[in-house]
Amino acid sequence: MSLLHLAIISPFLLAILVPILYKTFRQIHTGWFVLPLPILLFSYFLSFLSIQEPITKSVPWIPFLGIDFIAKIDGLSLLFALLITGIGSLVVLYSVYYLSKDKEKLNTFYVYLLLFMGAMLGVVLSDNLIVLYMFWEFTSFSSFLLIGYWYHKEKSRYGAQKSMIITVFGGLSMLGGIILLYIMTGSFNISEIMEIVPAISDHTLFIPALLCFLIGAFTKSAQFPFHIWLPDAMEAPTPVSAYLHSATMVKAGIYLVARMSPVFAAEGLWLWLVAGFGIVTLFWGSFNAVKQTDLKAILAYSTISQLGMIMSLLGIGAAALHFDGIEKSVYAAAITAAVFHLINHATFKGSLFMVVGIVDHETGTRDIRKLGGLMNFMPITFTLAIIGTFSMAGLPPFNGFLSKEMFFAGMLHVLDLDIFSFETWGLLFPVIAWLASVFTFLYSMILVFKTFTGKFQPEKLEKKPHEAPIGMLISPIILASLVIIFGLFPNILSNRMIAPAINAIMPGNTADVHISFWHGFTPELFMTIGVIALGILLFISLPKWRKVYDLFPKKLTLNRLYDGSLEFAQSISKQFTSSYMNGSIRTYLVYIFSFFIVILASTIAVKDAFKMDTSNISSVGFYEILLSLAIVVASISILFAKSRLTSIILLGSVGYTVSLFFVLFRAPDLALTQLVIETISVALFLLCFYHLPKNSKNEERIRFKMTNLLISIGVGAIVTVIALSAHSNKMFDSIAQYYVENTYEKAAGKNMVNVILVDFRGFDTLFEITVLSIAALGIFTMIKLKMNGGRKNENK
């Protein structure tokens, strides 16, 4: 295990310690214990900035299946790792001031946050697709916990569930893609797959795999039409929104598209889908952001739209991988823009989320209809908001301006493509991009001016507004200064971070990355000027044309579709379930046993598996006959026992006799275990005795008795048949000899049973005790919930 692996799992390790630290040091905000880790990781990853070649470290995990925990650092993963840990540090620092240590359950919050951080690091650093998938689902799951952190609010639960359903659905589809890729290439390792790809691009499974991967990426990155979960996820505490929805989780989809580009981009469909969905999302997000009244909802739609923008740039950039004969540098520029905007988006959106958090924290509301005129109370926050929004709107001299210009340049180059009707339909790309930018400008202005200027309405606010404490301001100040620094000196990033990342997305790219602040009177510049002009016009006349949004039929939204299908699925499954689950364990046993009989009997019949071989049978002694008779007598007497107590004791005696069999066959381990198990289960039975219902009238009915008779005879016959056949069908040599030979050699133990349990088949034991624990927890919660929470739920 290398330091790199340790870096990935260190958040998980710290997560184990957090609850202990929280309980031990109640008077210290738990965030302070968490903060050093992301800072440490950030500086650790910074040390990789000067690497020339990707670094790969591997730890065997399931080598037999080709699954190894391979950590790979190249330009792309390094960029993401820096974002995750860098923004992570700032978010943790911010959360220390945002979440009160007296009111919030900080232990769970930081556990979830650390789980998430580790999962994200795992996603971007693993080279093995299965490991990547594991961490990918881990991000879905930890973000579910984070979004639902205030679980007492119904909206939080709804948002958490929605994001979980949609992103996990995408994740499963991605798993399908991974498996298809494996079928085609025989490898789970991305680096290996990339080398094989030219040979498989004509495979019939190639397109399905591509689609599966795209669904995974689109759901995670909230692309149209999967974007609906992101606004609802805003119910999470603001530090979470800043972290998940600006810097990291939603960018996992971007990461996946970038990472898989060398694999799929040669296919034209990839180009169209990524660029097409991206540009639609860009427009739809920005268009809808304008009508929102909640500050965080504006930011949510803005994130959707900006993610669409990065996605479309990656799509256009894929053209460079598709063709050989074209001017590659032009399309490499689109990828440059994508990577650059990725960094810029993390900086300005992160700071804006924190600013919104401050406004929410200090005024008690995020509704722009109630806010206004906060400029005088919060001058620093106002300045930060100006920097963030102007960068988002693409105004100079901030970094957003640069990436937006590059975005326009990339979109204009679409027209040069003369394939897949890009030369005709492609015209839509720059047009939609420009329109979307106008709306981006518009909502940016709404965000800052409706909040900080205009009429101050103190009567609508819950608190008297004042400037945030300095600790809360540090993080957004750092991010805002990065916005300016990257804007004025973009080239400090270009060779160290952007170029390596591009090399990872487009292997063999040699184009020089140089971002210049002033690039002459180009079409892009005029497009920006147009955006500003129309944007200002629309902002001023906003009240007049706002009604446009009401024209959109409310019944046709995707949210209604989501809610409707969820309700539909619930009612259908409820109907189906209630038709066979009647609450009586007897009925369930009938199902289970009939299934058991039918499946096994038909298998034996189809496979012609029944065989009886008497040649190899050892002689039956006096004691065996005696014990068998005892068992038979005891089991038959159960049938005639009138009272329950007698049946329980008789059943126990069957068990004890079986353990005597083990003694007879010299299996002391089994005998001992069976004896103790029998004792405890009889005790348990006696405990349950009190709860058992009175003998019902059902038992008297012939039909009931006949069913039971049939089933019991069936089960008995099947088990006998299987036992006989199992003895007679010897398809393999017994494994016993292996254990006899190796128990002492390999595990230094003399008790074979125990060595098998803890050593040779330790996995079994580990999972068995896990299952046992889950069962115990299940029983505990069922009974305790019935006692405590049940009444509460019934009242609802």
Add this chain to the structure above:
Amino acid sequence: MKTNDIILQTTTKVVLFIIILFSIFIFFRGHYTPGGGFVGGLLTSGAIVLLLLAFDMKTVAEILPINYIYMTATGLLFAGGTAAGALFFNVPFLTHAFGDVYLPILGETSLHTATIFDLGVFLVVVGVTMTIIQTIGGDE
């Protein structure tokens, strides 16, 4: 509720310790002779069940103020931790290590990481059995 269980109670007081000592003995010798974490754990829970039969739930909770769910969790942590610990030494998951060590009083002793794993099993078995019995028995 019970009135004349004086014999059971008195016997339990003595037998309990014998069973528990025996279960610990069985647990430690498991690697070489019959026994191990599973049986040991069951025996211990058997002892506690006996205690429950002789006295009532409340008294037992006072004598043994153990949260069995935490016990289960600790057990899982031991077992999982031993299994995962192997990864830190660059060997596959669940590889056990053993060796002979000279200890001051015991002399030459062979130590196994398998024992820690087994301890996890022990704790889980006791924890699970007692959780189940306690919740079902405590349910009014």
